[in-house]
Amino acid sequence: MALKATIYKAKLQIADMDRGLYVDHAVTLARHPSETDERMMVRLVALALWRPADDHQGMLEMAGSVSDTDEPDLWQKDLTGRILHWIDVGQPDDKRILKACGRAERVTVVAYAAGAGIWWQGVAGKLVRARSLAVWRWPAAACAELATLAQRTMQLQVTVQDGTVWVGDGERSVELQPQALLGGADGALR
Template sequence: MAIGVVMHTFDVQLADLDRGVYEDLTLRLGQHPSETTAFLVMRLLAYCLEYEEGIAFSEGISATNEPAVMVRDATGRETAWIEVGAPDAERLHHGSRLAGRAAVYTHRDPAKVLPLWAGKKIHRAEDIVLTSFDPGFVDAVAASVERRNTLTLSVTEGELYLDVNGTSLSSAVHRVGIL
């Protein structure tokens, strides 16, 4: 772990009614000194909204050959490559080929992120989904994050309801194909 990494603990009650996922999780995330709290929040949201058996965080931004979040099957083979931010087309191409399924979560304006991939070679680009949230939502969540956090996250009919340390927030979950 890098010097200056700040550890955050999240006790999460997850209820994703849209996918039928209900879990109580304790997650520890290291925040690298160059990582914004908004990026940390996006890693956390990507993990929760993609939660399934075999999901794990990578080593963070220092793991240049891994996505922010990945899913592995019982044999250790990667089955989902989940990026955060605005990865380049080559990285998405690699992840989609390696895992068979790729997804991107961003706190940026999708209209500014999507052109980054236009006309680029990306394996199964038609199957890759870009997920974002209402403007200001991620920043509001980031403002509520402390070192130790209690989170209740519910998703129903495409709407995310989140309570972070007593602060209640909500946003639509926006999903678009990258093509």
């Protein structure tokens, strides 16, 4: 018998001063049995950081990457089904990233585990010419702290200023300083 996904609900208060975006966003997450709290929270924060200012070209949504290898963790599709933004969390192989670059107008990878530096050394040379690709490294210790904020029902504040991200639940706060490995040279999380 297959294990079922666990449902989490989050209300995000997003204050992205770098983009002038101030919005509340309700999200329902399905956490696959093989997914950790840390990975789920990285997906959730990525959703907040790359949420479009409006939905004229579709909203950024959770996809089924854990259960469907042909899908990213998050994606934004327009009304015709064209993939505008593909976001993968973790350390995908270079073939997957290059395939995504061929399918989507824009691809973002969020590498967050302790081995992200080693992973990047192995794939960097194969990805430097990929079109519309941004690769970000999030500090492993901060991402581990994000996992402590995971609750079945969450109310989180996500604040972005000068490229620094704070995520809090009213009692605790985690500071993230994403590092651009490829793309995002100006430090902006776009």
